[in-house]
Amino acid sequence: MLLDPKPKSKADDLFGREQELEALKRSLTINPITLITGMRRIGKSSLMKVALSEIEYVSVQIDVRRVYSDSSGSIGKMDLAAALEKQLTKRSVAKKLRGLLEKVKGISVMGNSISFDWRKATFSDILDKIDSSGEPFVLAIDEAQYFRYYGNRGGKSIQNLIAWSYDNLENIRFLLTGSEIGFLYDFLGFNDYDNPLHGRYMNEIRLRPFTKEEALRFLDSALRESGMNVLRKELEAAQDLLDGIVGHLIQYGLHRTGKDHDEALKEALRTAKLTLRRELAELKKRSPRYLLALQFIALGATKFSSVLKAFQASGDSVSKSRVSDALTVLQKMGWIEKKGSEYSLVDIVFERIFREE
Numbered sequence: 001m002l003l004d005p006k007p008k009s010k011a012d013d014l015f016g017r018e019q020e021l022e023a024l025k026r027s028l029t030i031n032p033i034t035l036i037t038g039m040r041r042i043g044k045s046s047l048m049k050v051a052l053s054e055i056e057y058v059s060v061q062i063d064v065r066r067v068y069s070d071s072s073g074s075i076g077k078m079d080l081a082a083a084l085e086k087q088l089t090k091r092s093v094a095k096k097l098r099g100l101l102e103k104v105k106g107i108s109v110m111g112n113s114i115s116f117d118w119r120k121a122t123f124s125d126i127l128d129k130i131d132s133s134g135e136p137f138v139l140a141i142d143e144a145q146y147f148r149y150y151g152n153r154g155g156k157s158i159q160n161l162i163a164w165s166y167d168n169l170e171n172i173r174f175l176l177t178g179s180e181i182g183f184l185y186d187f188l189g190f191n192d193y194d195n196p197l198h199g200r201y202m203n204e205i206r207l208r209p210f211t212k213e214e215a216l217r218f219l220d221s222a223l224r225e226s227g228m229n230v231l232r233k234e235l236e237a238a239q240d241l242l243d244g245i246v247g248h249l250i251q252y253g254l255h256r257t258g259k260d261h262d263e264a265l266k267e268a269l270r271t272a273k274l275t276l277r278r279e280l281a282e283l284k285k286r287s288p289r290y291l292l293a294l295q296f297i298a299l300g301a302t303k304f305s306s307v308l309k310a311f312q313a314s315g316d317s318v319s320k321s322r323v324s325d326a327l328t329v330l331q332k333m334g335w336i337e338k339k340g341s342e343y344s345l346v347d348i349v350f351e352r353i354f355r356e357e
């Protein structure tokens with residue numbers, strides 16, 4: 001069903017995204033690390049789940065936010081071990097990996113049951129043995145930015161594990177995404193030479209908002225599927241205010257099934273704004289300059305030189321290279337795009353909200 005507030009897991013429920021799905025499946029066959037990036041509520045977890053349901057190799061999926069919430073404020077080896085064990089003992093996975101896992105120190109297999117002694121078993125041993133199968137094995141990690149709470153060194157041992165696997169194992173594929181892409185980039189060491197992962201190639205699948213036509217077709221199909229036939233002009237009004245972020249369009253659709261157009265739109269816009277405010281607060285925590293740069297662009301400073309001037313006019317004597325770094329990060333995070341020499345905000349809802357503030 002299209003109007004489902006939870007991430008999709010079946011290809012039939014995934015609207016559009018055919019190209020991204022193909023690109024992702026291809027990437028998993030060859031790249032040790034693949035990232036799915038894009039703004040909040042744009043469909044990253046859905047794409048991950050659908051791809052995993054379609055590929056023929058063995059995969060496991062871990063949601064680190066869940067591991068974190070089950071932990072006592074910092075994720076320890078046992079917390080992650082419990083999550084991994086649950087995945088590895090799933091029938092479909094265990095059936096294929098049993099023979100390899102029984103060779104790992106600390107793991108014993110008896111008939112259909114696999115038992116783990118985590119005082120002896122290590123993550124690297126497990127990956128090493130699984131790698132020897134000669135087939136790709138996908139370790140998909142959602143909300144991977146929560147790994148910064150692993151251990152007491154900001155997740156360094158996980159970064160080392162991924163870096164070691166990248167350097168030494170042929171068949172292990174990490175697929176990473178998360179709702180706080182900025183923190184995910186930080187965890188992966190994009191701008192940090194001291195991070196063990198810095199400089200390693202990561203193939204990025206970036207999700208963009210639906211175009212106007214896609215958004216209208218999506219709303220129309222989703223509402224029809226739920227038995228509603230909504231006037232084109234109402235759909236256009238919804239698209240105009242909510243733009244192409246599928247999660248926001250779904251909010252409108254869900255409200256629309258029980259309310260009139262104006263009410264549904266008001267509710268959906270309220271949720272979209274709340275999501276945006278949370279995202280902006282996150283961005284500000286990383287650097288207040290990111291937020292300022294977005295505001296300057298929303299207010300019309302579309303060229304590099306005018307963004308720089310706007311910073312100077314605000315009393316911030318920031319260097320050219322700092323501004324350039326900030327714009328690159330904002331582009332990578334999917335907030336802005338650059339066409340020729342002009343920057344613009346990717347999402348018009350955000351642009352409107354920035355103008356209002």
Ligand SMILES: Nc1ncnc2c1ncn2[C@@H]1O[C@H](COP(=O)(O)OP(=O)(O)OP(=O)(O)O)[C@@H](O)[C@H]1O
Pocket residue numbers: 002004005006007008013014015016017039040041042043044045046047178179180246247250
């Ligand atoms: N291609 C799609 N077709 C139909 N519905 C989709 C699609 N992509 C995402 N959705 C829906 O949009 C909402 C948000 O999707 P999802 O949770 O996958 O996004 P996300 O980018 O992972 O969000 P977050 O940033 O909050 O983690 C869900 O209701 C999901 O069912």
Ligand SMILES: [Mg+2]
Pocket residue numbers: 044045046142178179
């Ligand atoms: Mg998600």
